[in-house]
Amino acid sequence: MAEVTETTAASSSEGKKPAVPETKRLWGDEVDDEEVQPSATEEKAVSELNVDALAIDENTKVNKFLDEPEDSRIQAVTTGDTPYTSASTFEDLNLSPELLKGLYVEMKFQKPSKIQAISLPMIMTPPYKDLIAQAHNGSGKTTCFVLGMLSRVDPQLQRPQALCICPTRELSIQNMEVLRKMGKYTGISSECAVPIESRNNDRSRSRPPISAQVVIGTPGTIKRLMSQKKLGVTDMKVLVFDEADHMLAKVHIQHESLVYFFLFPIWFQVLLFSATFDETVKNFVSKVVKDYNQLFVKKEDLSLESLKQYKVILPDELAKIGVVKDRILELGENIGQIIIFVNTKRSASMLHTSLVDLGYEVTTIHGALNLEDRDKIVKEFKDGLTQVLISTDVLARGFDQQQVNLVINYDLPVKYENQSEPHYEVYLHRIGRAGRFGRKGAVFNFIMTDHDLMIMRKIESYFNSPVAEIPSWGSEEDYKAALKEAGLL
DNA sequence: AAAAAAC
Known part of the structure; x- marks a missing residue:
């Protein structure tokens, strides 16, 4: 009712x-x-x-x-x-x-x-x-x-x-x-x-x-x-x-x-x-x-029941890129489409370059691109031509692509005025890019510092929605188990 | 700082 x-x-x-x-x-x-x-x-x-x-x-x-x-x-x-x-x-x-x-x-x-x-x-x-x-x-x-x-x-x-x-x-x-x-x-x-x-x-x-x-x-x-x-x-x-x-x-x-x-x-x-x-x-x-x-x-x-949220605790930036590369990008087609959210255009470009240099096909969108490129990248993603999209918060709100099953918070969203405050609304909108209209979905939050962990805890308690921890950030099995639990594998 | 946009 x-x-x-x-x-x-x-x-x-x-x-x-x-x-x-x-x-x-x-x-x-x-x-x-x-x-x-x-x-x-x-x-x-x-x-x-x-x-x-x-x-x-x-x-x-x-x-x-x-x-x-x-x-x-x-x-x-x-x-x-x-x-x-x-x-x-x-x-x-x-x-x-x-x-x-x-x-x-x-x-x-x-x-x-x-x-x-x-x-x-x-x-x-x-x-x-x-x-x-x-x-x-x-x-x-x-x-x-x-x-x-x-x-x-x-x-x-x-x-x-x-x-x-x-x-x-x-x-x-x-x-x-x-x-x-x-x-x-x-x-x-x-x-x-x-x-x-x-x-x-x-x-x-x-x-x-x-x-x-x-x-x-x-x-x-x-x-x-x-x-x-x-x-x-x-x-x-x-x-x-x-x-x-x-x-x-x-x-x-x-x-x-x-x-x-x-x-x-x-x-x-x-x-x-x-x-x-x-x-x-x-x-x-x-x-x-x-x-x-x-x-x-x-x-x-407000949290979506069909969406399983996880946190991945990892030591450094290199490990973050490593997880995207070895765990996320190797998942294959059957996982559906993926959006990786970052906090800045610079962070977007850096991640983009390091993945492309390694030979992976990812596309990236942010406000500094020219309009034709923005249109093209969104269109390719919506047409299913690309599987993985790196994005700033341009697409955090409203973007509707039902094939998106996995959202990654490569950086956790924080308020600009006060970096030690999570940006709760942005968090909710970002993860809402997966699990459209009741579909199953998963979210991985990357936690690198104690500060990140504190932000994550605040988000969990604000929405009263516990976020499970991936036991070991390097373990392929752990990610698979998580995705299985989310109903994606 | 993400974004918007440009008189």
Whole structure:
């Protein structure tokens, strides 16, 4: 059963006024104000929760969706008196026949996943309230907002009506591919607003305004298009932030181009999606959205059951490269695809060079590569032409390649501001590249120093998810046993 | 520092 619980949010509205007035929502309000930081809980009164309506009948489960974690404990909090009924089939959503056909024929979906069943009615039911939606990695969030955007577009109106902002170029392209596939029969037009080849940037000046009905892209390009009046918002109905916690992190808001979005009033629906929302971000987003519904998952419930995590304790850098070379790269084809995450571009290049020098076929992606190379490397990996990909955190979030069974944290993710703090969110997103939609997967965390060990322990306790130790870093048998235990061999 | 992107 979907566990739907009335949370503490309901009890602690102590008559505080919302920070933003009901009628006028100017995103610029109080963005910089450190002192007034009302929590999400104080911002609104949770008046009613339709527990029964939101419950999902597990008996009607059709298993296109493999083993969606049974205990994915998504909790829902709704505001106002709009009743929402969880959608057990896509027919429940009053979608156009064209859209339904896209879901069944192109996407080969049979029924909504849990997050889809709960969130889609919230997205599609008037008065189209804002939504903060947290759900596990690989549980089908993209479908939620892509379907949300497609279903709200008026096909007769050739103007931008839905906008989706993503943290990276790669994710924008991926989401666009999903949208075009799903919307294939609808005739809805779309445009990807991401940086194009570094040279001929003149094109954007002379180009006509965007008429596409759905626009997906990265902050910088979207900002530029808007300030050049190439992207109008007059007919906008939905604004989606994919990986919303990352997009709206305070650092971003203050120092980056996203600040632009806070300068004009928002009258349309805002949807925030991510697998992670840390407390700081949660408190902050309550200023961005208002009178919103929310779906969230406790951090202890966020680890994927189907994913086995291990730590490998090894003496030095040489041993790290040795393990990748002798244990990982020798596994052969039947292990599926592998992503090796590193913390810096330099680390990526170094590992890449040492492996290529030894004659191994690995590819590497990071933000310093030119755009054509980035596209090419992602495409080759998605086409299954390459098995092993070294990556910085460019691909830590959202990257969806179902054949990835093994993720390696060659470096453990730490916070930049404080190197002795793990970056919990990045860790969760990285490992979520394996085990998409309930598939089995394994994670190897390389532990080289005492500091690494401390970071690892903190991660384990934060997610309350123990990470088994590979007994001996040099033993081939130990890795095989681990992979067997994970169900991969 | 990963990333975004370039007026």
